[in-house]
Amino acid sequence: MSPSGAPVREVLGIEVTHEQLLQWRAWTMPVDQPFVVPRSVAHDLGLRDEPERVTFELKDTFLLYGVDDQAICWLDRAAARALPASLRRAQPTRHLWRSGDDASAIARDLERVVAYVVEGLRASRHREITQRAWANIDAVLPGAREIAGTFPRASGPNCFGAVLAAAGVDGAREEWMQREPIEAWLRERTRLLPRHDTDDGLGVVHVWRNPDGLIDHAAVSLGGGYALHKPSCGWMSPTKVLTTRELMTSARVPGRRVRRHRLL
Secondary structure (H helix, E strand, O other), X not given: OOOXXXXXXXXXXXXEOHHHHHHHHHHHOOOOEEEEEOHHHHHHHOOOOOHHHOOHHHHHHOOOOOOOOOEEEEEOHHHHXXXXXXXXXXXXXXXXXXXXXXXXXXXXXHHHHHHHHHXXXXXXXXXXXXXXXXXXXXXHOOOHHHHOOEOOOOOOOOHHHHHHHHOOOOOHHHOOOOHHHHHHHHHHHEEEOOOOOOOOOOOEEEEEEOOOOOEEEEXXXXXXXXXXXXXXXXXXXXXXXXXXHHHHHHOOOOOOEEEEEEEO
């Protein structure tokens, strides 16, 4: 049960409280929602451009990336229906609207929110790891057990922070970590492995780099064929456990190459 007495439910194999679900509803179904509108169209329609209202969570929900050259206009459901159909179809993602504010409507909305979060994603396998295996993991990755199978409190925490948090770096779990800190940590705390080395070894850090050599993603093996990673910095992206094979499939992006490091 959550502190309010509401039952806890599972999302992607992870326990989520009713309070968390209500917060997710607020981020996916705000009463006024952001629409990306060409500035000339916004002017013609008399719509205000208010990009300052976009929080990190709303940016991740509505995929408001690379839209700085357009207006961000906030509309309720009725106003949104008045937009040209072509403009509604051109939005970065579809908008979900609240069913109402009574208990049954909220319950329906929460089911839709859960469906939004789980769509196309793999569940976390953290419960498949035995207590004996966790004891071995704790000795190498002292922070991994605490963060495995958890959703972040908000947008921001990313894959780099998850790897460092698993390795026991204080404060990394909640940090929107940039490339420089993890690059420094890799130089100081790991050694690069031969290309043919195993993916499954406990403490093997997987690093994906783009064609320019910049690090784009990171994860860490827990041994026994499992790995820990956080797919993105979005509020809907949990730190989860997958098999190493699932990890490699999930992180595969054209042009991006993976190398392995081992903790010192």
